[in-house]
Amino acid sequence: MSRYTDFLHSEKWREIKRERLGRAGYGCEECGATKKLVGHHLEYPRNPYDLTANDIQILCDKCHNALHREKARRKKDRAGAKTELQKLRTRQAHAKERFAAVGRRTSHVIR
Ligand SMILES: [Zn+2]
Ligand SMILES: [Zn+2]
Secondary structure: OHHHHHHOOOHHHHHHHHHHHHHOOOOOOOOOOOOOEEEEEOOOOOOHHHOOHHHEEEEEHHHHHHHHHHHHHHHOOOOOOHHHHHHHHHHHHHHHHHHHHHHHHHHHHHO
């Protein structure tokens, strides 16, 4: 995993992120937020330098955390096909994000 740490400081990673960011319209691919974006890994190739813009997803902090929480929870029961799991995960991430978006809007009004 330390190879990945090195990789995340490389110019190649910056390029991949830039490419994917452009494709994502410079916003979270789940909710469109433009702050606190991260390049979430959909795939971890054996060699990090094999990574392409297709292997990552631009997510905001909130969607990213929600996704990883969900992932950790799902690890416990591995039943079901991967596609089913992904569908469910996306649906739940969207549901969470909808709720979070309402919260964001409200906090804007308060502040
Ligand atoms: Zn988001
Ligand atoms: Zn991630």
